[in-house]
Amino acid sequence: MDLGTVTSFRSARTRADLDLALGEAPLAGGTWLMSTPHPQVSGLVDLTTLGWPDLEPLPDGGLRIGATCPIATLATSGRSALFARGAAALLMSFKVQQVATVGGNVCLGLPAAAMTSVLAGLAATAVVWTPDGAERRVPVAELVVGDHRTDLAPGEVLRALEVSPAMLAAPSTLRRIALTEHGRSAAVVVGVATPAGPRVVVTASTPHPVVLHGERDPRDPRALDDVAWFDDPHGAPDWRAAMTARLVAEVVADLDRSAA
Amino acid sequence: MSGLTVDGVPVDAAPRPGQCLRTYLREAGHLAVKKGCDAGDCGACTVLVDGAPRHSCLVPAARAVRDGACVTTAAGLGTPERPHPVQQRFLDAQGFQCGFCTAGLVVTAAALEEGDASPRPDAAADETWKGNLCRCTGYRSIRDALAGRTNVGPAGGLGTSTPAPAGPEIVTGRAAYTLDLPPDHPAAARLHAVLVTSPHPHARIRRIDATAALASPGVRLVLTHRDAPATLYSTARHESRLDDPDDTRLLDDVVRFHGQRVAVVVAASVAEAEAAARLVEVDYEVLPHVVDPEAARAPGAPLVHGDKDAVTHRISEPHRNVVAQTHGEVGDVEAGLAAAHARVHGTWRTARVTHVALETHGAVAWLDEHDGRLHVRTSTQVPFLVRDELAHVLGLPREQVRVHAARVGGGFGGKQEMLVEDVVALAVLRLAEQARARGERPPAVQLDLTREQQLTQVPVRHPMRVEVELGADAEGVLTAMRLDVLSDTGAYGNHAAGVLFHGVHESVALYRCASKRVDAEAVYTHQPPSGAFRGYGLGQVVFAIESALDDLARELGLTPAEIRRRNVVRPGDGLIVNGPADTDVELHGDGVLQCLDLVEAALGEPDAAPDALDLDGGGWLVGEGLAAAMIATIPPRGHHATAALAAHADGTLLLEVGSAEFGNGSATVHRQIVAEALAGHAPWDEPHRLRVHASDTDACVHDTGAYGSTGSVVAGGAVAAAARALAERLAAGERPTPDAPLRAEGSHHGTPRSVAYNVHGVRVAVRPATGELRILRSVHAADAGRVLNPEQLRGQIEGGVAQALGSALTEEIVLRDGVVTTRTLRDYRVPQLGDVPETVVLLADTHDPLGPGGAKSMSEAPYNPVAPAVANAVRDATGRRPHELPMSRDRLWRLLDAPAEPAEPTTRETP
Numbered sequence A: 001m002d003l004g005t006v007t008s009f010r011s012a013r014t015r016a017d018l019d020l021a022l023g024e025a026p027l028a029g030g031t032w033l034m035s036t037p038h039p040q041v042s043g044l045v046d047l048t049t050l051g052w053p054d055l056e057p058l059p060d061g062g063l064r065i066g067a068t069c070p071i072a073t074l075a076t077s078g079r080s081a082l083f084a085r086g087a088a089a090l091l092m093s094f095k096v097q098q099v100a101t102v103g104g105n106v107c108l109g110l111p112a113a114a115m116t117s118v119l120a121g122l123a124a125t126a127v128v129w130t131p132d133g134a135e136r137r138v139p140v141a142e143l144v145v146g147d148h149r150t151d152l153a154p155g156e157v158l159r160a161l162e163v164s165p166a167m168l169a170a171p172s173t174l175r176r177i178a179l180t181e182h183g184r185s186a187a188v189v190v191g192v193a194t195p196a197g198p199r200v201v202v203t204a205s206t207p208h209p210v211v212l213h214g215e216r217d218p219r220d221p222r223a224l225d226d227v228a229w230f231d232d233p234h235g236a237p238d239w240r241a242a243m244t245a246r247l248v249a250e251v252v253a254d255l256d257r258s259a260a
Numbered sequence B: 001m002s003g004l005t006v007d008g009v010p011v012d013a014a015p016r017p018g019q020c021l022r023t024y025l026r027e028a029g030h031l032a033v034k035k036g037c038d039a040g041d042c043g044a045c046t047v048l049v050d051g052a053p054r055h056s057c058l059v060p061a062a063r064a065v066r067d068g069a070c071v072t073t074a075a076g077l078g079t080p081e082r083p084h085p086v087q088q089r090f091l092d093a094q095g096f097q098c099g100f101c102t103a104g105l106v107v108t109a110a111a112l113e114e115g116d117a118s119p120r121p122d123a124a125a126d127e128t129w130k131g132n133l134c135r136c137t138g139y140r141s142i143r144d145a146l147a148g149r150t151n152v153g154p155a156g157g158l159g160t161s162t163p164a165p166a167g168p169e170i171v172t173g174r175a176a177y178t179l180d181l182p183p184d185h186p187a188a189a190r191l192h193a194v195l196v197t198s199p200h201p202h203a204r205i206r207r208i209d210a211t212a213a214l215a216s217p218g219v220r221l222v223l224t225h226r227d228a229p230a231t232l233y234s235t236a237r238h239e240s241r242l243d244d245p246d247d248t249r250l251l252d253d254v255v256r257f258h259g260q261r262v263a264v265v266v267a268a269s270v271a272e273a274e275a276a277a278r279l280v281e282v283d284y285e286v287l288p289h290v291v292d293p294e295a296a297r298a299p300g301a302p303l304v305h306g307d308k309d310a311v312t313h314r315i316s317e318p319h320r321n322v323v324a325q326t327h328g329e330v331g332d333v334e335a336g337l338a339a340a341h342a343r344v345h346g347t348w349r350t351a352r353v354t355h356v357a358l359e360t361h362g363a364v365a366w367l368d369e370h371d372g373r374l375h376v377r378t379s380t381q382v383p384f385l386v387r388d389e390l391a392h393v394l395g396l397p398r399e400q401v402r403v404h405a406a407r408v409g410g411g412f413g414g415k416q417e418m419l420v421e422d423v424v425a426l427a428v429l430r431l432a433e434q435a436r437a438r439g440e441r442p443p444a445v446q447l448d449l450t451r452e453q454q455l456t457q458v459p460v461r462h463p464m465r466v467e468v469e470l471g472a473d474a475e476g477v478l479t480a481m482r483l484d485v486l487s488d489t490g491a492y493g494n495h496a497a498g499v500l501f502h503g504v505h506e507s508v509a510l511y512r513c514a515s516k517r518v519d520a521e522a523v524y525t526h527q528p529p530s531g532a533f534r535g536y537g538l539g540q541v542v543f544a545i546e547s548a549l550d551d552l553a554r555e556l557g558l559t560p561a562e563i564r565r566r567n568v569v570r571p572g573d574g575l576i577v578n579g580p581a582d583t584d585v586e587l588h589g590d591g592v593l594q595c596l597d598l599v600e601a602a603l604g605e606p607d608a609a610p611d612a613l614d615l616d617g618g619g620w621l622v623g624e625g626l627a628a629a630m631i632a633t634i635p636p637r638g639h640h641a642t643a644a645l646a647a648h649a650d651g652t653l654l655l656e657v658g659s660a661e662f663g664n665g666s667a668t669v670h671r672q673i674v675a676e677a678l679a680g681h682a683p684w685d686e687p688h689r690l691r692v693h694a695s696d697t698d699a700c701v702h703d704t705g706a707y708g709s710t711g712s713v714v715a716g717g718a719v720a721a722a723a724r725a726l727a728e729r730l731a732a733g734e735r736p737t738p739d740a741p742l743r744a745e746g747s748h749h750g751t752p753r754s755v756a757y758n759v760h761g762v763r764v765a766v767r768p769a770t771g772e773l774r775i776l777r778s779v780h781a782a783d784a785g786r787v788l789n790p791e792q793l794r795g796q797i798e799g800g801v802a803q804a805l806g807s808a809l810t811e812e813i814v815l816r817d818g819v820v821t822t823r824t825l826r827d828y829r830v831p832q833l834g835d836v837p838e839t840v841v842l843l844a845d846t847h848d849p850l851g852p853g854g855a856k857s858m859s860e861a862p863y864n865p866v867a868p869a870v871a872n873a874v875r876d877a878t879g880r881r882p883h884e885l886p887m888s889r890d891r892l893w894r895l896l897d898a899p900a901e902p903a904e905p906t907t908r909e910t911p
């Protein structure tokens, strides 16, 4: 839709262009920015002209995903089965997935952001450019802190997401449920087998990712006891809680099967 | 700036910084690009950007222009003379009804075929097409188009699958809808109206200050309650304006629901109007509100229209928030229940659901330079009734107002209301006064509702609470029926009475039973209004009665078809609810029995895809259910249509008829009726010689409009009468001369009426552990009389079934304390292509002595029996009965699997 309050459109070419004025928002795919009214936004700064590579190998064999990489590109990269399954867990059509970016999906901070689900599942690290010209690194699972809320400070821009080779290679699984077969996810549970036991991450049914790993053992039936369940039109909290418990058990069983 | 090309033509306008490609293209005159949501959900705006399909509402125009994008719209893919192969396939399959979704579908399909759409996950069609919504067809004909199946033949007379005459324009993006004004249209240069809405469910406006808004750039006018006529009216439109209460003011100083319009800002652009709308200062005195319809009629409840009077405003009991009611009994229900061998009792609830016609409500008004009249071009099912009420509210003579519709992008009853026309008309009149003072030409004004406004302000289906008690003797013959109905009409009473009375009418009257009692009330609450919606109240009450009847059959050990066979009305019976029977409804034939037989037999056949589910392993339970519904073919108390048919000396024929075409197919049927009547009268019998002037108050004397499924039977009846009269004159040797065409008129007055029947059956699989439900088989039998157009009839039935499955399973407007939380299509869950199973459509072999060519109407009716059929199948599968719609996964899980004490729903507040 038209954003009537927007009075400037800039195409960023260098990092210096990311010095955002008050009211300026970074524009990635634009599939969220253009899909809802944003009366507080007065300027758009296009990130896709920075020329960030979509996918880059890291020296250790890991994968660096540019924040502006389209979801469809990651989904078809073949680097982890989770990427395609994550994309399929999104409500958006293939047409939107070709435009929507991985970084935009994470930065928007929706509970049903399936790129957050898989990247948090893969213990990915977010590389964040800070306004002072520096960089900070934060686990994706900690970057999203609530519904539409991230840990990004004003002026911070997500540059890339990095996944380690071990996690890329590990057996993994994703299970989800929604009120309709292809609708907005009500619960998404991702599991990756690690040497320290299954790493299971719950999203969509909780306002932010909940990691069940190590001390918080996904096999412990009480692991989800203190979770606050997300409440929106995409599923009642009591149902989401029950479905999440089911999906966690199924994910653990999937991982056990792939280990056997 | 590099500039972009559209359909091969460069566009050099500079985009606004926040503009999306969709409006940029439309402003450049590329009107094939539609708006269904403006939010990425519906796909109606799809264009190719450098060969790849894109939702143009999501593409920043500045980016596309910067990159010199090469854009292709549906109009650029092909022309009516030389359609693109995909467009031809949509024609062959008739993969459209209103056609508002078609341009986007065609473009997407063309891209997939070219292979240009890469990269994209290699997923099944269900996955691929989730970004293109169609509300009319139920998707079967779209699947046929995608697969290259042909469903229509050449244009012909009655009984042929004649294609829609507008098809070639629709598939090539050239059909003009309400807001598709060509550059040479008198209202092409127009101002834009934007609404300021209430942030409270109930408040009095203490002060409203538009000074800052009026000083804002581009602003021409701000309307508040001080500008609104004092005349009260109803947004509902009926043949008689007295059918609905006078409880609505164009802009009021009391707001009665969150989202109600408070002021109108008119400016040169939407953005300027929006900016100014934010500057309108309103000081509200917040008043107590009530959202629970049960609480609303209890003593001491805040009154929604306490300032009004029962007689003057036609509100049953304003001091009790009751807008309409009926209480009555025939026979002796208490005795009937006491004598019963088996009794059942339950209470059912339905949700707020919304039409989601893909074209939102929109209108443009202007003062015509030549005739000086007020012209309104609007998305309406009822141009004549809108004209009459506009004249009434604005104090104009009727002759001074012309209302007409272009092609309408879906209606489903939602466009039997006056929701935008009043605003643009008042704005135009006020601006004309200003312009006259300055010696300028008065401007035109457009109001185009957003999808969010459609979901938050526009009338929904009345949610109802229906209590049913039934008794039967040992043979399964009904001894008593008792209903208690509570309908929530929201803040305004538009259609409240009509929906209430119709809702309990054919649903109850379908069964002969000596003792019936119905108590029904429609009450006001401080929530968005309810209104007319396909089925007009029947769906809600049928859900309850047909569920109760299913329980009764179980008690008695009868099959669901058998208990209905033993109780349905027969020719000679009266249609009785809780008082004397209607006198103008006739029952003919055994259509309902045929439908029951057809569904029962078809349900017995194996599933289309028997291996689709690992039923045993996954904890699935399987069951079957069916339900029946009856509907009168025409609404009660008069429904009028006139038509004129003129043979011209040049060999052309001109048909003038009032009724609107919005995907209901009446334009096609009218052509067939003419073709049939004029057969043999060369040269006027060739289909291509017929021109139609329709849906215009200038086209004919009067037409009540296209509601109550009357496009074929009433308007069609008038067309048939005119065509017969013309054929007689031609047969008598009369001929037109170049100055005097040969003209004949016909009319139809909607009486006597007959009834049509529908029976739906399903086999479902249900998984208690998750609440998932799959439809394994869906069969629908209809008694449509003689079939005028088989493909079109099938399409109407499939579309109605799909819409009903949405209501049954997924759709719901959710409110929290009067505030809608489902504000986008994404949150509302309209069925996607992958959500709608194929329905086997079966037809009873009957002939209606009253309808044109023996036909009955069939566009609302298929909706009504679907939800109870599904609920009955769930009961059959699981042993537990659903009492609430939608049977969403969370609700079904709670019913079937939740821990002992089912928790109160926390996200849903239905009455």
Ligand SMILES: Cc1cc2nc3c(=O)[nH]c(=O)nc-3n(C[C@H](O)[C@H](O)[C@H](O)COP(=O)(O)OP(=O)(O)OC[C@H]3O[C@@H](n4cnc5c(N)ncnc54)[C@H](O)[C@@H]3O)c2cc1C
Pocket (backbone or CB within 6 Å): A025, A026, A027, A028, A029, A030, A031, A032, A033, A034, A035, A047, A067, A068, A089, A090, A091, A092, A093, A096, A099, A100, A101, A102, A103, A104, A105, A106, A107, A108, A110, A111, A112, A113, A114, A152, A156, A157, A158, A159, A184, A185, B039, B040, B041, B826
């Ligand atoms: C039909 C439809 C369906 C959708 N379905 C889903 C769904 O199922 N799940 C879901 O999570 N979302 C969904 N969305 C919302 C949204 O489109 C997606 O989350 C998408 O991935 C956002 O990516 P984008 O690149 O388009 O973001 P944009 O719209 O460009 O930006 C989104 C937000 O993130 C900010 N941003 C973007 N990139 C960066 C960056 N690198 N650094 C800092 N801030 C940044 C922007 O300023 C903006 O606030 C849907 C949207 C539509 C239209």
Ligand code: FES
Pocket (backbone or CB within 6 Å): B034, B035, B036, B037, B038, B039, B040, B041, B042, B043, B044, B045, B046, B055, B056, B057, B058
């Ligand atoms: S209008 Fe663009 S997707 Fe609906």
Ligand code: FES
Pocket (backbone or CB within 6 Å): B095, B096, B097, B098, B099, B100, B101, B102, B133, B134, B135, B136, B137, B358, B409, B410, B663
């Ligand atoms: S034909 Fe698809 S929305 Fe009307």
